[in-house]
Amino acid sequence: MIYNLPFYAVIIIIAIGLYIIAFKRNLIKIAMGITIIQSGVNLFLITLGYRKDGLAPIFTHLPKDTPIPNGMVLPVPQALTLTSIVIGVAVLALILSFIIVLFREYGTLDTYKMRRLKE
């Protein structure tokens, strides 16, 4: 569908992240690339669950005339996104700590200059 514009936005975000990972040399930038891809995928999951004119699936003080279930967005993608956000935070924390230790040992963040592993 040509009107799937939010999906295309997701792909553009993922493409930006992939480009950074593939062509940049600084480790911090690579970590940023991973975060951008994570955000893209999270956005993708959220957009998957959107229903036109839908409200949040919470019943507290819901407007009385909301059709159930057709007037609500899907809850499962939101739960999946929550999970994947936390996983993203965990991965990012570990990557950043690796970068701190690596910088202490090598004194550089350039991936081309840190080749102590033999080829």
Next chain:
Amino acid sequence: MTDEGLSLIVQNIVSLLFPLALIFSFYIILFGHVTPGGGFQGGAVGASAVVMLIVAFGAKKIHGNMSHENMSIFESTGALIFILTGLIGLIVASTFLSNFLVDTPLFGEIPAWGSNPGILNSGGILPVLNIAVGMKVIAGLSAVVLLMALAMEGKKK
């Protein structure tokens, strides 16, 4: 950032804001099954309160008051509550993580179907798990930031 942290103005405002942020985080955690929110979201707010302290006062001073070892114990406790709730569900009801608290006096009320004003004493094991996860996230994220900040400060000397 020096070892003493930021200026006096920032420190004072942070000490004013810290309890407010913490209370807000508790609100989000405790009302997670009624209004938008939950353990993770509230935990992230609470952790950001602690991070605010770390930024304002410096990691050394905060580490003296609450070390990351204590946070790790706190975090393990949260995780243990989660998994033990699941195991109790296995023993008391049918399966692991089954919602055995529905229809009991504790968190057991069932709200009317459809739109309603919401009951705090509802949700079965959901509030328990929310609290467990909230504990875990506050302690865990603060511990990570504290460790990283300590490592960065140690490097400067």
Next chain:
Amino acid sequence: MRKILAFVFFIIFCGFLFISVYELHTFGDPPSDMDDYIINNAQNQTGANNAVTSVVFDYRGYDTLGEATVLFTAIAGVMILFRKRREP
């Protein structure tokens, strides 16, 4: 040379992602068998007004346990990295 090859591969991959979402359902009108069940029954089965929380902690509670474990793992990993050490 290697860079150009990588770039071509990158463009092909992105095009491929584009086509995959082009073929997906119309935005705003997803298929919803599983989710309708959850919206209809979440209140009676879990007693919670917030359907998202009931998915997170009840219907997919095991995922949340896994996710809490991921956080725990990452923190243990960070602690192992920054431990005081005497190298062997």
Next chain:
Amino acid sequence: MIDTLLTHAPILIIAAPLLTAFILPLIDKVSTKGRNILALCAVVFTLILVVMLAQDVIENGIRIYTLGGENAHMALPSGYHVPVRITLVVDALSAFMVIISSLISFVGLLYSFAHVKGEGTGKFYTLFLLMLVGMLGMEMTGDLFNLFVFLEILSISSAALVAFYIRKGQPIEASIKFIIISSLAALFVLFATGLLYGEYNLLNMGALASEINSQTGGLTLVSQFAFILLLASFSLKAGSAPMHMWLPDTYGEAPGAISMFLVAGTQASLYALLRVIFTIYNTALDTSIIGGLLIILGLVSIFIGVTMALIQIDLKRLIGYAAVAEVGYILLAVGVGFFELAQGELSEYGLKALQGGIFHIFNDVLDIGLLFLVAGAIIYLTKETNLNKLGGLARSMKYSSFFFLIGLVAVAGLPPLNGFASKILIYEAIYKVSPLLSIIAILASIFMLAIFVKIFYSVFMGPQLPSLSNIPKTPLLMLTSMAILSGIMIFFGLFPDYIVDHLVTPAVNALVDNFTYITSITGGI
């Protein structure tokens, strides 16, 4: 009592090490001995439960467990037609993989008691148990998103463990490479999961398989793309050839037992790949194209593994490249099996190829694992990994050199040991498909033998180097764990038919027959 235990066995297998991992940081403050005993108890308990469960599954068929449901054996909520809750599904293939993981974790834990010392040991065991949890979770889950979660647990804990010794920074470098690549792979698994969810609004693998296989007019484009993404990500995580770069680095820098455990981790990813190909998609795919692709991946892996192993001077990196070649053998066999799979019917050679491939998963972990354990002991005692600086170790490490010899014979696929038992099945089956393939496979094995014999001579034989004249004795626990592995290998080598009949063939049948898997979830609709 036993019945209740068996009903809840799938979740208990995961919950026991997980609970222990959460308790360990608390116990660690009190007593280190208690911590070790607790970790060992958890692993042994898991192993016992796994064996009980596997026996039950192989005798009585597939077993499912619905988490949080009112009835553990019903995947569907009452009165509805799609599964909503997460299910654990244990069939004979899962049981086979779970046995491998828990056995390897037991051996690895024994080895680590002797190997890992100093600050941070408590966290080491915590992460070790979490890695076990990640593998077991991946191998038993019946839910695609859950697979992603446990994949992340596995990769994060392995990355942290690889970086356990920092030395001069090389382990961190290997580790950061590993975590970046595996989180990328995991993100694309998540993206593919999202695509499938958007297309069918399902996350359960059995229900997805039923939807995909019942479609008239072939696969939709979206599910084809999702398949390609899943194939690429999991083959990357399994260390197959074009994307194998992270594997020798990671294996080479990890502490001894962790290298072995990582091999089991890659096999868990391989299992996920097999699940996706055989269970979710099965004959909805074009078997000749995908089978051919797997065969090519396998051949390239074998070629790269063997040629790169030739030029290595670092002992553990060399074994790492050998591991790439072994993964190639598995992919080759599985590819031939899938190639022969037409309309759910398997020809005799296809069956034999799959038997060889699945059996080789176990043998690969055992062979490469044993070699890694010996290499870890050498590094622990001499602090030296360079092959040019090692020599004459047979005098001071008699038993270790014997175990290395066993591992060498098994990796090269020579008769009395387990490597031969599975490789002969593979050769025989692929000979019927194309004689050329089997000649290449045999040649690669011969090369492998040559490489390892050379290594054996340069490390263990020859004059004793002065720098290595007074190295300490090998710790008893290390020798015990090596002895356990070699005992199993010799048993497999002597009685291959018994293993193939009782363990491998049920696994192959479970793999090929996705109808039983689907009906166990959807209840025969």
